[in-house]
Amino acid sequence: MEWARSSFFSGGTSLLPPLPATTPTPSSNSKFKSCKPRPLRSSLSPDPWSLSDGLDKPKPRSKNPKNPLSDDNARRIIKAKARYLSALRRNQGPRVQTPRWIRRSPEQMVQYLHDDRNGHLHGRHVVAAIKTVRALAEKREGEYDMRMVMSGFVGKLSFREMCVVLKEQKGWRQVRDFFAWMKLQFCYRPSVIVYTIVLRAYGQVGKINLAEQTFLEMLEAGCEPDEVACGTLLCTYARWGRHKAMLSFYSAVEERGVVPSVAVFNFMLSSLQKKSLHQNVVELWRKMVGKRVAPNGFTYTVAISSLIKEGCGDEALQTFYEMKKAGFLPEEVTYSLLINLCTKNGSWDEAIGLYEDMRSLKIIPSNYTRASLLTLCYRKGDYSKALALFSEMGRHKVAPDEVIYGLLVRIYGKLGLYEDAENTFKEIEHLGLLTNEKTYLAMAQVHLSSGNADKALNVIKLMKSKEIRYSRYAYIVLLQCHVRRRDLGSAEGAFLALSKPGLPDVGSLSDMLNLYINLDQTEKAKEFTLRIREDLVECGEELFKTIIRFYCKNGMISEAEQFAREIGGVGSFADNKFVQTFYRIIHGEYKGQEKYEKNIVVPDLLDSMALGLMLTLYLADSRSRNTEYILKLLLETADGLSIASRLIGYFVREGDISKAEALNSHLIRLGCRAEDEAIASLISWYAKGEKLDKAEAIFLKADSPLSGKLVSKCMVDAYAKSGRPEDAYSLYRKATEKGHNLGPVTISIIVNALTNSGKHKEAEDIVWKSLQESSELDTVVFNTFIKAMLEAGKLNFAERIYEQMLSIGVAPSIRTFNTMISVYGRGGKLNKAAEMFSTSHGLALPLDEKAYMNLIGFYCKAGERQEASLLFAKMKEEGIKPGKASYNALINSCASAGWYEEAEEHFQAMQRDCVLPDSFTYLSVIRAYAGGAKFVEAEETLKSMQREGISPSCAHYNHLVSAFAKAGLIGEAGRVYEEMLENTGLSPDLACHRTMLRGYLDCGCVEKAIALFEKMREHVGSDRFMWSAAVHCYRSAGMMEKAEATLNTMKSKGIAFSEDLKAGAQSKV
DSSP states (O other): OOGGGSGGGSSOSOOSOOOOOOOOOOOTTOSOSOOOOOOOOOSSOOOSSOOOOSOSOOOOOOSSOOOOOSSTTHHHHHHHHHHHHHHHHHHHOTTOOOOSOOOOOHHHHHHHHHHTOTTOSSOHHHHHHHHHHHGGGGSOTTSOOHHHHTGGGTTTSOHHHHHHHHHTOOSHHHHHHHHHHHTTSTTOOOOHHHHHHHHHHHHHHTOHHHHHHHHHHHHHTTOOOOHHHHHHHHHHHHHTTOHHHHHHHHHHHHHTTOOOOHHHHHHHHHHHHHTTOHHHHHHHHHHHHHTTOOOOHHHHHHHHHHHHHTTOHHHHHHHHHHHHHTTOOOOHHHHHHHHHHHHHHTOHHHHHHHHHHHHHTTOOOOHHHHHHHHHHHHHHTOHHHHHHHHHHHHHTTOOOOHHHHHHHHHHHHHTTOHHHHHHHHHHHHHTTOOOOHHHHHHHHHHHHHTTOHHHHHHHHHHHHHTTOOOOHHHHHHHHHHHHHTTOHHHHHHHHHHHHSSSOOOHHHHHHHHHHHHHTTOHHHHHHHHHHHHHTTOOOOHHHHHHHHHHHHHTTOHHHHHHHHHHHHTSGGGTTOHHHHHHHHHHHHHHHOTHHHHTTOSOGGGSOHHHHHHHHHHHHTOTTOSHHHHHHHHHHHSTTHHHHHHHHHHHHHHTTOHHHHHHHHHHHHHTTOOOOHHHHHHHHHHHHHTTOHHHHHHHHHHHOSTTOOHHHHHHHHHHHHHTTOHHHHHHHHHHHHHTTOOOHHHHHHHHHHHHHHTTOHHHHHHHHHHHHHHOSOOOHHHHHHHHHHHHHHTOHHHHHHHHHHHHHTTOOOOHHHHHHHHHHHHHTTOHHHHHHHHHHHHHTTOOOOHHHHHHHHHHHHHTTOHHHHHHHHHHHHHTTOOOOHHHHHHHHHHHHHHTOHHHHHHHHHHHHHTTOOOOHHHHHHHHHHHHHTTOHHHHHHHHHHHHHTTOOOOHHHHHHHHHHHHHTTOHHHHHHHHHHHHHHSOOOOOHHHHHHHHHHHHHHTOHHHHHHHHHHSGGGTTTOHHHHHHHHHHHHHTTOHHHHHHHHHHHHHHTOOOOSSOOTTOSOOO
16 A cells, blocks of 8 residues: 555664764874764665665775774675675566665764664664564464564664554554554654554454544543544544445544545545445535545546546546546446446547547457447437447457347347348357357347247247246236237236236336237227226326227227316326326316306317317217317317318228218318318228219219319219219319329229220320320339230230330330230230340349230231240240149130140140140130141040039030031031030020021021921021021022021011022032
């Protein structure tokens, strides 16, 4: 300790009585006239005798020798000592200053020889006394008598030498007994030095009572305690934690005007701080500064720490700057505490400045310091700076701890980098640092933020498997996980565990109540709110709003009023505008309705959101007289109409259309008009429910110069979806005349509706007008326009639309290219269709199966068999697996082109790919075989179809009958026709009858044709071919009367006779 090295404990001042001076006989050759001693200094030890400091030059050897000293052996001793010190200098380095000789007076040499020191710090008798007293430590209390032990040293030790012996003792008993013997000696005189030595000995072993008694004895002896004595006792109190006594004693010392040294203050401050008595530390520090005691670096460090922990942040920073100004280098812990202080206060610039200052002094920041900075970055939202700090740690190869990793997980979560957060968490686990509950919960919170409650729950389960006990916060996060998963049972279990130590927090209560509400557990929610009120939970504003919303949504008027009365009178809600709105209005209603008419409630003092909730509450009761009054109050607020309109939209979304209608009616009665969003929601609701008349009524009431385009858009959409495209077109024209731009979506809806209903002229008008006027057309609208013109047969116009689309920079989609392939394919421009396909492929657009099959179909129709096969093979190479629709389209195209071999090949490939054929597939295959005169294969396909459990239709048989008839095999055709009637039980349709009748007519089987016609005459209808064929058959058979009668029937039905038919036009096989 610093005070232990004070001048009071050094041997620099002689305590021995002065010896009689001896004057040497002067000589004529002597160079000095007297032997007056000169003050000497020691560079090695505080001996009574001193060596030369080596600064005086040695005298030259003289011709006449010096006077001999009083002892013949003195010179030998001096030379031996000089040799010893010279060797010591050589062994300890060149900077050790060792004197070259010793100068002593004769009297000093006599005393030196008498003590027989031989270079020792103390004389032989002093050393012997020290050893003798120290040896008593081996004996027990009472086994020795200090007087008898020290009898041999009586009169031999001076006062100073007794102080030396006392100081060199290590046991407190030896100090006590020797001090008692010391006071009996003649040379003893009371001194503050000796009492300080005793105080120090007692203080080192905690003998507080003995120390206090010694201090009192010192006062009684008339010794005024100095700063060292007082400091010694203060340090004793501080060392052994007697802080109350220490502070009391310091007050007494302060009254005497004694100012302890900085070392004593350090001892006291450090002791107080170890016991977290930071207030006492701050007070003592301020007293120290007031006494103008110059602090050192340790003092500043202790004071700054306690100032921070005591909440004196500004004073701590000021002390820090004073410390730097005084030239002391702050420690890392000081910087860390200050940075943490700035983090808590949100002083971003101050924290960064301290960090940069620390780095400039090449002080390596600890992980705690870095964690404080990262926490500040996290709270401030400066995530780039946080990631930069983490990267800096990586550059300096500083291994982060779990706290820093946890902060990094939170930062990744805030940035939405959920995968990086999860990888960081896995890295923590891999490094074996995952031990703290906060890290697990941070990762769980990140998963909750990403909407993945299952992963969050798995993290908490992992924490449980590591035998980490759940804290209160862990149960809160666990409850949030179960609420997100809508797991009512588990959520109730977590809430029960959270409630065991005490009342849950307001957030958990809100979560649990919201879960009951979202799961439509009305009874449980009602019971839960009653428990909250019974337990006198201190409601926050959010919980109050949640409970009130629940009451309002379910029409619990009495419960809402009672709850508002309970909460509104609580002092913490006295300034809460939302709560007080409920309280005032309900309290006023309780006193009587007439109070309202006196306008005692000022709308400016009311919360509009609260009024909206109250409106929702009273709308549930159609008999309540308060609805219109509250609506009036709401409309008088700044955003009242907007809130009322949003309520209408909310009721519509919740399906409570009666409340929406009622609120809208109230607004109309008060002369107000709801906002466009509310009216549009009502129109959309009626349109979905196919109540177009109500939608029109709402629209007509709202249609005014103030109505915006949103209402018109919704009404146009309603007309289009209800199958009234003419009305949609008419309303579109009115809206555009008003200057409303209905937008690309509404335009697409109208054009689609007109196209699907065959109103191509109106659709074309909208397309022309939109292309000329609108600048907001997007890809979807252009696709709709091109498709509409394709359906209308306006292929050239469709091409121009596509060109304009490219010219204004609208990027085409895969649907655009598909439609344009159809446009070019239908127009017979296969080269351009193929070019369009290649363009889409070159733009790296993901070509789908539909794009390939569209072009393949046109190749088939054009007879381009090879191109179709190559493109189909390319589609397979691209990894696009054809489905049933693609195979059906391909086989049908091959059948239309007469390629029965390709159709058969694709049919087999379809079966190999495990794509089950359907009725249309077999129809196309039969059609292909029939067209290629492969009658056996066609009949086999028909039977195979039946074996697969697919019932054939008349169309399947019709293709085979037609093929037989065209080939002149009228007998086979008749057989298949009869099989269809007998085996399948099908009733042939008109197409089958026509096919069979044409076959009989062409082959000249007039009788059979007449029989078939007369059999099915009632089902012929107005079919021109059937009636004309019958007339020709009657004439060929010579039945002129029946022919004339049939002609008359045709005339009466307005059926024109066909003259180009001829019986027997085809030879029969």
